[in-house]
Amino acid sequence: MSESGSGEWVTVAQRSALKPGEVMGVQVKDKEIALYDIDGTVYATENTCTHAYAYLSDGWVDGDVIECPLHGGRFEIKTGKGLGPPIDCDIKTFPVRVEGENIQIKIGG
């Protein structure tokens, strides 16, 4: 689920652009990424729902769960775990760090 080891850190957004309880979508190279702020900590997952073609960043953050707007599929943001039908495949998460004003995620490896 979560990548570690090799890979590179890439700046994807400014910290000030994301507020607690929010989700935003960013594009990094060929990847669509969703960034979340849960109580001041930033998390990242793939943005395309594993169920059908929709962006989680268009959906709703409910505590530490993201709900896809298309058919209501839900994932745990911190772990990417799918929380029941229609989701049968967890979503990929990415390591996140904040360097100054930059939100960075680790891709590749």
Place this chain on the structure above:
Amino acid sequence: MSERHIVIAGAGHAGGRAAEALRAAGYKGPITLIGAERHPPYERPPLSKELLAGTGTVEKTYLRPAAWYAEAGIELRLGCAVREIDPRAQRVRLADATELPYDALVLTTGARPRILPIAGGEGPRVHYLRDIEDCLRLRERLVPDARVVLIGAGFIGLEIAATARQRGAAVTVLEIAPQVLSRVAPPPLAAYVADLHKRHGVEIRTSVIVTGIEDTGSGLSILTNAGERIAADIAAVGIGVQPNTELAASAGVTVDDGIKVDEFGRSSDPAIFAAGDVTRHFNPIFGRYIRLEAWQNAQNQAIAVAKVMAGGTQPFAEVPWFWTDQFDMNLQTAGPPGPWDKLVWRGEPAERAFTVFHLFEGKPVAATTVNNTRDMRFARMIVGRGTPVDPALLADKSVKLQDLAR
């Protein structure tokens, strides 16, 4: 109690979710899931969209890979329908004459397309769409410049029309009512959707009654009440569905345009439950019985009923919700079928994204979002609360729906 044998008749979307949910709820007893189709349980929305368009695959419609069921200890019997229920002996008889005893039976037999009650209403060039085979057969005929006539401008007809158009066919939609989506959309919304289709080159003709279809040997000649003959290569019909209640009715289970069940999925027979398209179920939020033809109901009612069967006490109580994708439009609607007397627009049809609330006697009873999925979550909550809301606030985009939903 936990070793009761549960038989599920109907291995479609609802049947599949019921079986999964029984196991997820910790039910350890034997489960047999029986279906007439040859595919393991699958969801149907892609059949008028991705699978028909050729951008999806058959396997992607499956809820689970076929091998999953045996691994979960669920006996899956495909290609074999349940023909008869003996409710006193608590046995079912299958099409292959085998008999199965049950301790509890779940009927998830779904619905079947209504057939055009006219001469030529069925034939090799007249397509109905319910299962994967229907979809693949229709897909083969959706080629560039094929003359495709849709009969019925409900959601199915319009989705097929959009997919056919995107595959390069020449598409005409014939609708008996004066507008498209006549059962569910207020006239301004119907006009918006019709315009969308027209902009993409679909010909929409309303107030047209098809009186006969002739197969010419190389195509079709479609006769209308105005005396016209419309030439086509194929016709595809979407004029509604009827619930497959015959099995239940002949077993003495109460049927009323759907198998009548309460909010726990219980029928008039204490050992028989039902879920999905086949049911007319009591919805406690709205205080009445409704029959839905929707993905959400197939999934969530089935899951709720399975949990009850596994010993749970929660009723199935959700605001009905539905979506359709046509061209680049995503339209979602929340609320049960029912009347409205006022529309409140949040945004304009001229904008690409907007929301409409349907009010009845001052209360929001339904909401439709067009390309506006963000609004739907709170719109559903507002509809579910059922209390009057000031229309001015609903219409005011500077007022958050989230605050009105509290």
